[in-house]
Amino acid sequence: MSQFFHIHPENPQQRLLKQAVQIIQKGGVVIFPTDSGYALGCHVGDKTAMDRIMQIRQVSGEHHFTLMCRDLSELSVYAKVENTAFRLIKNNTPGAYTFILRGTKEVPRRLLNEKKKTIGLRIPENKIALALLEELAEPLLTTSLILPGQEFAESDPDEMRHQLERQVDLILHGGIIGEDPTTVVDLSEDAPQIIRQGRGDSRPFG
DSSP: OOEEEEOOSSSOOHHHHHHHHHHHHTTOOEEEEEBTEEEEEEETTOHHHHHHHHHHHTOOTTOOOEEEOSSHHHHHHHEEOOHHHHHHHHHTOSSSEEEEEEEOTTSOGGGSOTTTOEEEEEOOOOHHHHHHHHHHTSOEEEEEOOOTTOSSOOOOHHHHHHHHTTTOSEEEEOOOOOOOOOEEEEOSSSSOEEEEOOSSOOGGGO
């Protein structure tokens, strides 16, 4: 049975965040709110937890996970960021964007796109997600909580509890939130390319 924490959307309780981080560090799978619906997350280095997430989502090994970072300095540890791309990211984060960038050696090889050696990275603007990342002090391996057969990320934590409390270790209840996906921007080549239009405004990358 998973734990279920009611967490304040504007002032997340430090005590609950510390407990959440302990669960992640021990190999737990957590559900938490972001600026684009709820997400599943686990420790970057934990392949067993990642496999559990893939089982919940029913996706293959080809699935693209995202590294969720707390700030630009952390993002640049895991991605090779040219000057132009850096300015674009700086001007549009935190926000509802996922950036496709070439990964550095810090990224486990199993997470990189096999051909392009890229990885999706993002800096969310949701206060609970940012506070969790701050407490963890490293990126979180994440994917949107889109259940098999559904198109959008889940938005109601009570419904998630009903469906998934035996499959995850913790649900952070931050209220019912929107389910618009992030805008995905490929910055791994010379010119930015919009891969998916979501909640983030794509005009700065045109």
